[in-house]
Amino acid sequence: MNTVCTHCQAINRIPDDRIEDAAKCGRCGHDLFDGEVINATGETLDKLLKDDLPVVIDFWAPWCGPCRNFA
Numbered sequence: 001m002n003t004v005c006t007h008c009q010a011i012n013r014i015p016d017d018r019i020e021d022a023a024k025c026g027r028c029g030h031d032l033f034d035g036e037v038i039n040a041t042g043e044t045l046d047k048l049l050k051d052d053l054p055v056v057i058d059f060w061a062p063w064c065g066p067c068r069n070f071a
Contacts, residue, residue: 006038009047043045
């Protein structure tokens, strides 16, 4: 499985039988599955969407009435 580091955007390959292990990024050493919410930009979003894991995206704008109601 390929997963993208949310800190340095490096693509990391993890064997399927090692998913439960505490995987760290091969480039920066940060935990790959830390559960932190990130703010993606147009640049980082393209890389994050290359991840084999599902990605949940919440689009929001300060001028959007429904967005403000949900916030």
